[in-house]
Amino acid sequence: xxxxxxxxxxxxxxxxxxxxxxGAAYGQTAEPxxxxxxxxxxxxxxxxxxxxxxGxxxxxxxxAPADSLAGNAPVAMNEHMExxxxxxxxxxxxxxxxxxxxxxxxxxxxxxxxxxxxxGHDFTMNYPLSKKLKFNSSASITTKEDxxxxxxxxQETWRAGLxxxxxxxxxxxVKFNRSYQIDTRNPGRPTEVETSREKETMxxxxxxxxxxxxxxxxxxxASAGIERNDYADITSNGSTQNVSATLGYExxxxxxxxxxxxxxxSVLDSKQGDFESTDESVSHALSADFDYEWAxxxxxxxxxxxxxxxxxxxxxxxxxxxxESEGLDFSTEFQPLANLGMDFGYTYTRNQTYYxxxxxxxxxxxxxxxxxxLDYSLGATTFSAQxxxxxxxxxQFSIQTGDTYxxxxxxxxxxxxNSKLSSTFRGSVSLLSFHYDDPEENDQDRDLLNQEATxxxxxxxxxxxxxxxxxxVKESQLIYIRTSxxxxxxxxxxxxxxxxxxxxxxxxxxxxxxxxxxxxxxxYTFDTSSNSLIRNFGVTTDLTWRIMDRINxxxxxxxxxxxxxxxxxxxxxxxxxxxxxxxDTHTLTILVRYNLxxxxxxxxxxxxxxxxxxxLEGDTxxxxxxxxxxxxxxxxxxxxxxxxxTKLRASVSRTLRDAPNINERQQDVWNASISLERxx
Amino acid sequence: MNRRAHFILIGLLALLLSSAGCLFxxxxxxxxxxxxxxxxxxxxxxxxxxxxxxxxxxxxxIGNISDCFTDDYVFEVDPSDYIDAGAEGDxxxxxxxxxxxxxxxxxxxASASDINVTFINVESTDESGDDMYRxxxxxxxxxxxxxxxxxxxxxxxxxATLHMRREQSSWAIYRWVDSRTVEPSENETWGVLxxxxxx
Numbered sequence: 001x002x003x004x005x006x007x008x009x010x011x012x013x014x015x016x017x018x019x020x021x022x023g024a025a026y027g028q029t030a031e032p033x034x035x036x037x038x039x040x041x042x043x044x045x046x047x048x049x050x051x052x053x054x055g056x057x058x059x060x061x062x063x064a065p066a067d068s069l070a071g072n073a074p075v076a077m078n079e080h081m082e083x084x085x086x087x088x089x090x091x092x093x094x095x096x097x098x099x100x101x102x103x104x105x106x107x108x109x110x111x112x113x114x115x116x117x118x119x120g121h122d123f124t125m126n127y128p129l130s131k132k133l134k135f136n137s138s139a140s141i142t143t144k145e146d147x148x149x150x151x152x153x154x155q156e157t158w159r160a161g162l163x164x165x166x167x168x169x170x171x172x173x174v175k176f177n178r179s180y181q182i183d184t185r186n187p188g189r190p191t192e193v194e195t196s197r198e199k200e201t202m203x204x205x206x207x208x209x210x211x212x213x214x215x216x217x218x219x220x221x222a223s224a225g226i227e228r229n230d231y232a233d234i235t236s237n238g239s240t241q242n243v244s245a246t247l248g249y250e251x252x253x254x255x256x257x258x259x260x261x262x263x264x265x266s267v268l269d270s271k272q273g274d275f276e277s278t279d280e281s282v283s284h285a286l287s288a289d290f291d292y293e294w295a296x297x298x299x300x301x302x303x304x305x306x307x308x309x310x311x312x313x314x315x316x317x318x319x320x321x322x323x324e325s326e327g328l329d330f331s332t333e334f335q336p337l338a339n340l341g342m343d344f345g346y347t348y349t350r351n352q353t354y355y356x357x358x359x360x361x362x363x364x365x366x367x368x369x370x371x372x373x374l375d376y377s378l379g380a381t382t383f384s385a386q387x388x389x390x391x392x393x394x395x396q397f398s399i400q401t402g403d404t405y406x407x408x409x410x411x412x413x414x415x416x417x418n419s420k421l422s423s424t425f426r427g428s429v430s431l432l433s434f435h436y437d438d439p440e441e442n443d444q445d446r447d448l449l450n451q452e453a454t455x456x457x458x459x460x461x462x463x464x465x466x467x468x469x470x471x472x473v474k475e476s477q478l479i480y481i482r483t484s485x486x487x488x489x490x491x492x493x494x495x496x497x498x499x500x501x502x503x504x505x506x507x508x509x510x511x512x513x514x515x516x517x518x519x520x521x522x523x524y525t526f527d528t529s530s531n532s533l534i535r536n537f538g539v540t541t542d543l544t545w546r547i548m549d550r551i552n553x554x555x556x557x558x559x560x561x562x563x564x565x566x567x568x569x570x571x572x573x574x575x576x577x578x579x580x581x582x583x584d585t586h587t588l589t590i591l592v593r594y595n596l597x598x599x600x601x602x603x604x605x606x607x608x609x610x611x612x613x614x615x616l617e618g619d620t621x622x623x624x625x626x627x628x629x630x631x632x633x634x635x636x637x638x639x640x641x642x643x644x645x646t647k648l649r650a651s652v653s654r655t656l657r658d659a660p661n662i663n664e665r666q667q668d669v670w671n672a673s674i675s676l677e678r679x680x
Numbered sequence: 681m682n683r684r685a686h687f688i689l690i691g692l693l694a695l696l697l698s699s700a701g702c703l704f705x706x707x708x709x710x711x712x713x714x715x716x717x718x719x720x721x722x723x724x725x726x727x728x729x730x731x732x733x734x735x736x737x738x739x740x741x742i743g744n745i746s747d748c749f750t751d752d753y754v755f756e757v758d759p760s761d762y763i764d765a766g767a768e769g770d771x772x773x774x775x776x777x778x779x780x781x782x783x784x785x786x787x788x789x790a791s792a793s794d795i796n797v798t799f800i801n802v803e804s805t806d807e808s809g810d811d812m813y814r815x816x817x818x819x820x821x822x823x824x825x826x827x828x829x830x831x832x833x834x835x836x837x838x839x840a841t842l843h844m845r846r847e848q849s850s851w852a853i854y855r856w857v858d859s860r861t862v863e864p865s866e867n868e869t870w871g872v873l874x875x876x877x878x879x
Contacts, residue, residue: 195763
């Protein structure tokens with residue numbers, strides 16, 4: 001029997017014993033024992049220890065956060081020691097008293113989409129064994145079968161643990177995690193290949209969290225455990241230790257501060273093939289936050305620094321990744337007038353990563369940015385503007401080394417003329433600029449300039465009619481700096497206008513119509529013979545009719561026309577459009593929805609699509625191709641909650657299609673999703 | 681509204697607009713190219729988009745690479761590649777977006793002297809709507825001028841399911857699901873190559 005199985009079995013037996021004892025002690029009644037003076041129920045105390053033993057540990061390592069747990073610690077400890085209780089001012093109010101009820105939750109899900117079937121089983125079992133002792137467990141199994149690629153994938157995650165609140169401020173825990181992932185290609189065939197990863201961790205943790213008085217709190221936690229990790233050709237066993245501490249203090253009135261530290265250390269004996277190594281990893285993270293509020297204005301300052309060394313096997317060698325990060329944020333929020341708000345901010349970050357084996361991946365990236373924002377309102381008009389500027393310095397120890405500048409400005413003006421008419425204007429401009437240190441070896445220096453303006457008008461002359469108009473102008477420039485690349489320099493101009501109208505004829509009938517007209521111009525700076533134009537026109541009409549209370553129908557017709565061609569300058573210096581091709585697409589859709597007994601939603605949808613393309617050669621317009629596509633889709637879905645807490649969500653659909661250029665599998669497609677959740 | 685607020689507002693607006701004028705002036709190019717390379721055609725069909733991607737890779741044109749992907753683009757690595765990466769799995773592949781794609785591709789360009797890519801269409805859905813996918817077998821061959829495989833020609837093989845979306849006139853890739861070849865192969869996938877060059 002595997003170690004993991006032993007541990008799981010041990011936990012299950014432990015749980016059974018404790019449930020039996022706990023059940024006997026409390027008689028499975030809703031009447032909990034009286035709460036003793038000075039004791040804090042679960043959740044009390046700043047920083048809420050409760051079930052947060054070992055918090056602060058990163059990722060999926062030992063001492064991972066939250067649901068760690070605790071052994072059956074001696075209850076006879078002096079529970080009334082003032083230092084280990086949260087009783088003073090600033091503590092949170094007492095929560096509801098214990099009602100030890102046992103409610104496992106099981107959830108089954110199934111989804112089938114385009115030949116990929118996914119099953120999911122999730123089981124959660126939490127039980128408050130006593131006011132201080134909690135059992136937590138969960139299991140999740142997901143399997144995925146891809147018929148097209150002939151792949152099977154299975155992921156399992158098992159968790160179990162105990163949390164024990166020794167006092168209102170001190171907690172302990174023990175936790176076991178197991179995850180397993182296997183990916184199988186060509187299952188059952190001679191070419192079957194399996195790739196798997198298995199990871200087991202177990203950790204013991206303790207925490208202390210205390211609100212000493214209003215505005216001052218401390219939190220400490222530590223955990224230690226063992227880890228076993230198998231993946232590909234690598235196996236590792238070892239232990240980890242975590243420690244975290246947080247100090248919260250209100251220095252003066254309205255000035256709050258928080259200082260946090262998290263540390264982690266692990267030693268894993270790793271083996272990759274014949275290569276054996278002892279991998280030692282360590283990390284430290286320190287952060288400090290300060291918030292000050294004065295006369296309605298807010299000032300914030302955050303600083304952080306972290307360092308880590310991570311060792312792991314890599315192609316027969318011990319790889320070490322060293323990471324060092326630091327960051328600083330300042331931000332202010334002013335409100336000098338009731339209708340005027342201003343924000344300013346500054347951010348600095350530096351991230352350094354170094355490898356011993358893969359030195360080509362080393363990097364040192366520094367970033368500085370400033371930003372400002374202004375909001376102003378006057379009567380029916382509101383105005384806002386944002387400006388930001390950022391510089392990144394990237395040292396990649398290769399020809400990627402260089403600077404990146406990113407600047408943007410945006411503004412929005414909204415005005416309500418009257419109860420029927422309102423408008424919005426949005427404008428923005430941004431410039432992204434890449435500067436590399438070695439232009440001889442790296443010729444990708446470039447600027448990307450984007451400018452965009454949109455105007456939206458909304459008009460509602462009567463309660464049964466509403467109309468909208470959207471107008472948009474956009475210009476994008478791609479400018480390579482080096483001559484070896486400037487052949488690709490281009491400017492794209494887009495102009496579009498989209499009017500739409502909605503008319504409600506009766507409580508059961510309404511019509512929507514939307515027009516779309518746009519033109520995209522492509523201008524090449526040094527290759528004007530490649531300049532081109534694409535024009536689009538589209539109309540979408542929707543008729544919605546509620547025939548009966550439970551029957552709804554929607555008829556939709558969509559037309560889209562597109563033509564394209566060159567847009568080059570003639571001998572007379574005037575640019576002209578030389579259309580080379582046209583396309584038309586018509587789609588007609590009929591959708592009927594019927595609600596059966598208020599329980600099952602049925603849908604039937606039929607689509608008919610015609611697409612045609614013509615090629616223009618001189619004065620001749622020749623049909624290049626014509627495609628007809630029909631599809632019929634039936635769908636049934638249900639969403640139902642039973643009185644016993646069971647939730648059922650299901651949907652199944654089948655689509656039959658007849659179209660050229662689709663394979664046999666695409667002619668008949670089943671999609672389904674089922675979710676069943678039962679709380680016992 | 682008093683006069684002081686007006687002055688503050690006008691002053692700040694003037695400051696913002698004057699700052700904007702300085703910030704948003706692009707550089708002038710060094711000059712016209714020696715040879716005009718026509719590597720880009722407006723991707724009004726998904727086939728043109730795929731050819732643009734191929735031309736941009738082979739021509740090492742990072743601007744055109746970027747134009748092949750939507751802003752919300754995501755890359756999903758083959759599950760076996762993720763498992764094989766072990767402790768590095770998340771560092772190499774997690775939350776892969778458009779910035780990761782362009783930065784990794786540019787890092788590949790920096791180390792490669794010659795790139796050739798071949799796509800073979802395995803399956804396509806209809807592109808009369810605004811959303812479709814193409815399944816493409818790919819063979820990517822790179823001759824490395826620097827890095828761990830210096831002066832070696834390495835071939836990467838696999839299958840890409842390219843989910844594409846039409847925005848206005850043009851198609852762009854919003855999701856790339858990478859898979860190893862159906863038959864076992866000694867060649868690594870494009871996904872592993874991406875992970876090797878993630879910044």
